[in-house]
Amino acid sequence: MELEVDIEKRLGAFCCAAAFTVHSLRCGVFGPSGSGKSTLMNLLAGLVVPDRGRIRLAGHTLYDAEAGINLPPEQRRIGVVFQHARLFPHMNVRRNLLYGWRRTDPGDRRIEPEALIKVLNLGHLLHRGVTRLSGGERQRVALGRTVLACPRLILMDEPLTGLDEELKYQIIPYLQRVLDQFAIPLLFISHSLREMRLMTDEVLVFHDGALQAQVSTESLARSDMATAGGGYVNMLHLGPPRQVGDLWCYPWGETELVLTEGGGAGDKFFELEARDIILLKGRLAAISARNLLTCRVVGLFGVNNRVGVELDCRGNRLVAQIVQESVCEMGLAAGGEVVAAIKASSFRRIV
Numbered sequence: 001m002e003l004e005v006d007i008e009k010r011l012g013a014f015c016c017a018a019a020f021t022v023h024s025l026r027c028g029v030f031g032p033s034g035s036g037k038s039t040l041m042n043l044l045a046g047l048v049v050p051d052r053g054r055i056r057l058a059g060h061t062l063y064d065a066e067a068g069i070n071l072p073p074e075q076r077r078i079g080v081v082f083q084h085a086r087l088f089p090h091m092n093v094r095r096n097l098l099y100g101w102r103r104t105d106p107g108d109r110r111i112e113p114e115a116l117i118k119v120l121n122l123g124h125l126l127h128r129g130v131t132r133l134s135g136g137e138r139q140r141v142a143l144g145r146t147v148l149a150c151p152r153l154i155l156m157d158e159p160l161t162g163l164d165e166e167l168k169y170q171i172i173p174y175l176q177r178v179l180d181q182f183a184i185p186l187l188f189i190s191h192s193l194r195e196m197r198l199m200t201d202e203v204l205v206f207h208d209g210a211l212q213a214q215v216s217t218e219s220l221a222r223s224d225m226a227t228a229g230g231g232y233v234n235m236l237h238l239g240p241p242r243q244v245g246d247l248w249c250y251p252w253g254e255t256e257l258v259l260t261e262g263g264g265a266g267d268k269f270f271e272l273e274a275r276d277i278i279l280l281k282g283r284l285a286a287i288s289a290r291n292l293l294t295c296r297v298v299g300l301f302g303v304n305n306r307v308g309v310e311l312d313c314r315g316n317r318l319v320a321q322i323v324q325e326s327v328c329e330m331g332l333a334a335g336g337e338v339v340a341a342i343k344a345s346s347f348r349r350i351v
């Protein structure tokens, strides 16, 4: 996306001021409650008028105080997905989905309804009334309706908050597939670091109405985990596994990971705590850990009084967390080679 923002808005005692440019396709807006995330979204969507500044999206000026430009929400081509799916109750799934598409200029219709319906797995529900859908199905319809209006940008304001944990992580793969397949830029608001890591590459960090930092999601995760008690957590996106006895082998770049958890169709997301990775130099005669990965040390960084060791495992990244004493004893430094030993049971499935 190409989103250029330089705006200011005062709401009572609160002032939201932000100047930034976003190039990445998936950007997050992160910050504590009351930091101005929703205000920013309302300003971008045209629901609240800034006091000054300008907003440009994909080369189009949406707002420019000096030039007297202020496009109304319906002309901004920004789709908004809210926390609760706001569907038209008197229309069935198909009519809800096609609502925005029918109102979109035929020249701007980049997405075929049939392709999207397939990605969202809604084909069997098209004729059903939306009052007879589950929470997850309603969210998929709401997402589909927004996408079919072919927006230049989708804003999601805490779209997963309020869903139970299981439902939340069922929806994430659909969101990712839709955004990837149709290359739609996303601005994703959340105060969950885990959701940020699943959904974004870059993050705008807000505090007290002001933009505090614009950083990669990975560096946000590292700085957050450096101060939190638990330490660094690796997040792995793994493809369909094959079963070998009681264990499951997942392709992982040029190699495989062996896990105790498996089954079911589709891709899965797992968390692996960095402190559960043991680093070795040289081979042992035997070890119970099922994963022995030869890695190159990319770098070292501080995590909560421990050392994060960033590893390159044949093109895949992992972070192990060890104590400083081990770093010295093993002579760990960037460029060195180590073996990472991981138990098959150390991976925790989240999606």
Ligand SMILES: Nc1ncnc2c1ncn2[C@@H]1O[C@H](COP(=O)(O)OP(=O)(O)OP(=O)(O)O)[C@@H](O)[C@H]1O
Pocket: 011, 012, 013, 014, 031, 032, 033, 034, 035, 036, 037, 038, 039, 040, 191
């Ligand atoms: N119309 C308004 N008039 C006065 N103050 C407002 C108005 N709208 C929002 N605020 C204040 O602006 C601040 C930012 O609110 P906003 O909803 O943008 O925060 P947020 O980061 O989205 O919070 P949350 O994570 O809780 O949704 C809050 O202190 C809020 O009370």
